[in-house]
Amino acid sequence: MDHAEQKHLEQEIQKESALLKTVIDTVPIRIFWKDLESRYLGANKLFAEDANLQDVDQLIGKNDYDMPWKNEADLYRKMDKDIIDTGIAELNIEEPLTDKEGKHKWVSKFKVPLIDKNGKTFGILGAYMDITHKKENEKNLKLQRDALEHQAYHDTLTGLPNRLLFLDRLNQYIHKAHRNKQKVAVLFIDMDRFKEINDSLGHVFGDEAIKEVAQRIEGQIRETDTIGRFGGDEFIMIFNDISDPIVVVNIVQKIMQSMHDPIMIGGHSIYVTLSIGISIYPEDAETADDLLKNADAAMYRAKEDGRNTYKFYTEDMTQKVFERIALESKLRQSIKDENFMLYFQPQINGKDNRIMGIETLIRWEDGHKNFISPATFIPVAEETGLIIPLGQWILRSGMQQIVKWHADGLYPGRLAINISMLQLQKHDFISILEMLLEETGCQPQWLEIEVTESQIMKNPEQMILILQKINKLGISLSIDDFGTGYSSLSYLKRFPIDTLKIDQSFVKDLSDNEEDKAITKAVIALAESLNLRVIAEGVETEEQKSFLVSNGCINIQGYLYAKPMPADEMEKMLRGSL
Numbered sequence: 001m002d003h004a005e006q007k008h009l010e011q012e013i014q015k016e017s018a019l020l021k022t023v024i025d026t027v028p029i030r031i032f033w034k035d036l037e038s039r040y041l042g043a044n045k046l047f048a049e050d051a052n053l054q055d056v057d058q059l060i061g062k063n064d065y066d067m068p069w070k071n072e073a074d075l076y077r078k079m080d081k082d083i084i085d086t087g088i089a090e091l092n093i094e095e096p097l098t099d100k101e102g103k104h105k106w107v108s109k110f111k112v113p114l115i116d117k118n119g120k121t122f123g124i125l126g127a128y129m130d131i132t133h134k135k136e137n138e139k140n141l142k143l144q145r146d147a148l149e150h151q152a153y154h155d156t157l158t159g160l161p162n163r164l165l166f167l168d169r170l171n172q173y174i175h176k177a178h179r180n181k182q183k184v185a186v187l188f189i190d191m192d193r194f195k196e197i198n199d200s201l202g203h204v205f206g207d208e209a210i211k212e213v214a215q216r217i218e219g220q221i222r223e224t225d226t227i228g229r230f231g232g233d234e235f236i237m238i239f240n241d242i243s244d245p246i247v248v249v250n251i252v253q254k255i256m257q258s259m260h261d262p263i264m265i266g267g268h269s270i271y272v273t274l275s276i277g278i279s280i281y282p283e284d285a286e287t288a289d290d291l292l293k294n295a296d297a298a299m300y301r302a303k304e305d306g307r308n309t310y311k312f313y314t315e316d317m318t319q320k321v322f323e324r325i326a327l328e329s330k331l332r333q334s335i336k337d338e339n340f341m342l343y344f345q346p347q348i349n350g351k352d353n354r355i356m357g358i359e360t361l362i363r364w365e366d367g368h369k370n371f372i373s374p375a376t377f378i379p380v381a382e383e384t385g386l387i388i389p390l391g392q393w394i395l396r397s398g399m400q401q402i403v404k405w406h407a408d409g410l411y412p413g414r415l416a417i418n419i420s421m422l423q424l425q426k427h428d429f430i431s432i433l434e435m436l437l438e439e440t441g442c443q444p445q446w447l448e449i450e451v452t453e454s455q456i457m458k459n460p461e462q463m464i465l466i467l468q469k470i471n472k473l474g475i476s477l478s479i480d481d482f483g484t485g486y487s488s489l490s491y492l493k494r495f496p497i498d499t500l501k502i503d504q505s506f507v508k509d510l511s512d513n514e515e516d517k518a519i520t521k522a523v524i525a526l527a528e529s530l531n532l533r534v535i536a537e538g539v540e541t542e543e544q545k546s547f548l549v550s551n552g553c554i555n556i557q558g559y560l561y562a563k564p565m566p567a568d569e570m571e572k573m574l575r576g577s578l
């Protein structure tokens with residue numbers, strides 16, 4: 001090639017590279033290329049501007065940590081590495097980018113590996129466009145959509161779910177309750193004499209009153225409850241997953257109490273009361289419409305009954321709930337007054353009729369010579385938490401009694417005391433036991449704690465830990481009502497127990513029920529194999545006793561020997577057996 005040709009070729013190359021640079025600098029996207037270490041090898045002008053550099057050459061050798069977007073450098077570098085390692089391009093990436101003014105932007109980017117003619121990757125080529133506007137539009141659209149959706153499902157005045165959403169939720173809760181065999185309560189709440197407020201003070205004040213009532217109701221309910229407004233002065237509520245209608249009444253009472261203070265609107269103080277109707281799934285109805293209809297009907301009866309009250313759909317339920325509430329308040333008072341007695345029932349050796357131990361059973365007289373059964377009030381004490389103070393009274397009184405008998409030179413054997421799960425689960429149960437032992441001077445070996453099988457099997461792992469602590473104190477443990485729950489053998493082996501107590505439901509029909517005979521024999525065999533003591537309760541006849549004794553259950557408790565009796569009678573019996 002002569003000199004002229006050489007010069008011409010150089011001019012052509014220069015022209016082409018100038019054209020290429022013009023193209024790269026004109027195209028309205030940012031272009032850059034990097035080496036294998038993510039260092040910039042070059043870029044177009046727009047990119048240099050983003051990087052806050054006058055000249056593209058200033059970029060060479062720098063990396064993303066030197067750029068305005070250093071916060072995103074880790075992210076970019078990771079992707080560079082992936083592309084270099086895999087040789088696979090990344091297209092349509094949406095990424096954040098901090099611009100030279102420190103603003104957050106969004107870019108749509110692609111990155112491809114740069115490959116030489118031998119097929120070796122020597123770097124990365126990337127390009128991106130600013131899509132911040134597009135992103136912002138999308139976000140605004142979503143906000144608008146959400147707002148529209150909220151409007152479609154919510155009441156504009158209070159922001160509460162409207163009929164559409166409420167019914168949807170109610171249907172969901174009904175399905176769930178059906179699957180899990182739970183109850184759902186639906187409440188219809190109507191503001192009493194709302195029309196008078198509206199007529200005398202006008203709609204604006206009426207609306208304010210509705211808003212305030214909604215807020216006060218919302219302040220009383222759990223997160224899992226739903227409150228809605230169908231319009232006017234009517235609110236509706238759902239309580240799902242309720243164990244007992246009494247739970248609803250507790251919340252209803254709180255809601256009604258929250259209306260005690262007047263609502264202050266425009267210098268007026270308005271007193272609002274509510275009439276509330278309650279229907280329960282599945283007892284009162286099985287569909288959302290029918291539950292609402294029935295709650296509405298109950299609400300009208302609350303109005304007829306003088307307003308400012310609540311009614312269940314069935315009169316029967318209202319009655320039951322009122323009785324329960326009366327019982328709860330009497331129980332509370334009696335616990336304050338320590339108005340209970342302990343009765344004692346001996347546990348007898350069926351072979352030689354000697355007293356082996358005694359079970360203590362609580363008695364409560366309502367002040368009119370009527371005894372209320374512990375089977376009725378113990379569950380109420382458990383639900384209300386009153387079992388904690390009551391249980392402590394039982395423990396203390398039982399310990400005092402056994403100490404007295406020992407001091408009098410009597411031999412009562414071990415005193416079995418029933419303990420409820422709630423007591424066991426209290427974090428300070430063990431320290432209370434220790435405190436009472438110390439206070440009363442009771443020896444731990446004089447005591448046996450009875451826990452029902454169904455209660456301990458609810459949370460066996462937790463129970464093992466608690467029972468071990470009781471056992472360590474030297475107090476024996478007995479599983480009450482054995483055979484009615486679902487004990488697994490592996491747990492039974494791990495519980496530090498001494499005694500299994502065969503439930504009286506099996507003993508009752510021992511004479512003619514083959515199944516009960518078989519279960520009783522199985523429990524006795526189980527106790528034997530685990531080296532546990534076994535006792536039968538509810539033994540009323542000689543026939544039941546001889547079956548039990550001949551099959552290896554020597555310890556007998558029941559009316560056959562003695563009914564539960566007051567301490568002085570028990571003492572006479574103890575003296576008689578001396």
Ligand SMILES: Nc1nc2c(ncn2[C@@H]2O[C@@H]3COP(=O)(O)O[C@H]4[C@@H](O)[C@H](n5cnc6c(=O)[nH]c(N)nc65)O[C@@H]4COP(=O)(O)O[C@H]3[C@H]2O)c(=O)[nH]1
Binds near residue numbers: 360362373418
């Ligand atoms: N039909 C029949 N019944 C007999 C016979 N022998 C005893 N009973 C009764 O059977 C129940 C046995 O008590 P439980 O299974 O622990 O069942 C107890 C226990 O779960 C609870 N309870 C009683 N006292 C206490 C207590 O001090 N604390 C706790 N947490 N629960 C207690 O209340 C339940 C009922 O207690 P009670 O009414 O005293 O009823 C007692 C007792 O009076 C018999 O031969 N025939």
